[in-house]
Ligand code: KIV
């Protein structure tokens with residue numbers, strides 16, 4: 001099969017077929033997501049937290065996003081690769097254009113995602129006018145956490161009205177997708193019904209066109225009690241730790257490497273040498 005296209009995503013929305021996305025940050029994760037048949041992978045700036053160990057996404061740079069996107073692009077042959085514009089990489093039009101270009105031309109992404117409400121719609125327009133598919137990330141926006149906090153958005157009338165205005169502005173600006181983070185299910189469902197871009201939710205209920213999860217949450221890399229909005233489908237953290245402990249034990253007790261892992265020559269040939 002060929003790579004996921006925007007047309008294919010629109011068709012999935014029209015036909016009510018759900019769209020699955022996961023974050024990936026390197027070659028092996030992209031290969032596995034691709035093999036599992038996921039149509040979309042996101043190189044999220046969550047890399048700053050789950051891979052780099054920062055306590056927010058704010059320190060992530062464009063150079064780092066390009067680096068991770070390149071690794072993902074080499075592994076994803078069928079999934080569309082969407083890459084995040086990181087914090088302050090689109091503070092003005094020219095920077096936004098230049099950095100989106102880098103994610104695509106140097107990174108190999110097929111689309112970009114950027115956080116922001118209606119105020120960012122002019123940049124969405126500019127990018128889409130230049131052939132760059134844009135997914136606009138609204139609702140909870142981690143890059144703006146020092147302004148809006150990290151809580152569920154669009155809970156009251158004013159908040160819902162503002163979110164609808166954001167979605168409408170991005171639709172008008174040509175965004176192909178809306179990432180809906182941490183908003184009530186009823187609001188996400190109405191955005192999905194009312195507007196043409198495909199909606200991908202995280203903490204936004206089951207009424208979205210698709211869902212996204214962060215790799216490390218989905219796989220239980222740091223434990224199996226992720227956030228309310230997350231579900232753990234494996235216990236990779238425990239499996240990995242048990243494997244490493246078994247390895248250490250075998251090295252310390254001398255049972256690894258075993259004969260099967262070992263190559264020999266005639267010992268006399270070795271001892272006869274200088
Ligand atoms: O960076 C990221 O992983 C994201 C998803 C949580 C939507 O933006």
Ligand code: NA
Pocket residue numbers: 044045046057084
């Ligand atoms: Na992100």
